[in-house]
Amino acid sequence: MEWNTETIKDFENTTKEILQIISDNYIQQGTDNACVVCLHGDLGAGKTTMTQMIGQILGITETINSPTFVIKKFYQTANSVFQKLIHMDAYRLEGEQNLDVFRLDQDFQSANTLMIIEWPEIIESVIQKNAIHIFIEHDGAGRKITFKKTA
Ligand SMILES: Nc1ncnc2c1ncn2[C@@H]1O[C@H](COP(=O)(O)OP(=O)(O)OP(=O)(O)O)[C@@H](O)[C@H]1O
Numbered sequence: 001m002e003w004n005t006e007t008i009k010d011f012e013n014t015t016k017e018i019l020q021i022i023s024d025n026y027i028q029q030g031t032d033n034a035c036v037v038c039l040h041g042d043l044g045a046g047k048t049t050m051t052q053m054i055g056q057i058l059g060i061t062e063t064i065n066s067p068t069f070v071i072k073k074f075y076q077t078a079n080s081v082f083q084k085l086i087h088m089d090a091y092r093l094e095g096e097q098n099l100d101v102f103r104l105d106q107d108f109q110s111a112n113t114l115m116i117i118e119w120p121e122i123i124e125s126v127i128q129k130n131a132i133h134i135f136i137e138h139d140g141a142g143r144k145i146t147f148k149k150t151a
């Protein structure tokens with residue numbers, strides 16, 4: 001699926017629509033493991049912005065900042081399906097060495113959890129085949145958003 005958003009408000013509406021699809025799909029598949037969503041896009045494409053919008057829709061009141069330096073942040077939501085949000089930014093990771101310390105297996109096995117990963121390309125080999133992929137591209141002042149259930 002594909003959307004072309006002009007304004008930040010369009011972008012927010014598309015984010016809502018995509019989150020609804022993701023949530024419905026997650027309920028159908030069973031919620032025992034995390035729903036992993038990979039956000040692809042260049043610097044400044046809007047990956048963190050989309051995550052912040054998702055956080056707001058899920059009822060997170062805490063401010064969601066880019067986890068570039070801490071790599072991973074955890075939030076409790078007010079949502080019954082996605083009770084936890086894990087926000088990961090792999091940008092500063094160098095290749096795939098020493099990934100063990102991040103205990104991603106634990107995250108992937110976390111029930112009722114939405115796990116959003118920025119710069120997933122950097123840790124590609126550890127991401128499951130059934131992860132969801134969202135591509136955000138600059139398109140003039142707006143953004144083109146492509147949603148794929150599998151890569
Ligand atoms: N849909 C949009 N339309 C217009 N501006 C946007 C949009 N999304 C994000 N921006 C603006 O672009 C800037 C960078 O956005 P953001 O931090 O979300 O990018 P990012 O993809 O997370 O980048 P990085 O790779 O550095 O983490 C912000 O100032 C934000 O307000």
Ligand SMILES: [Mg+2]
Nearest residue numbers: 047048066118
């Ligand atoms: Mg970011």
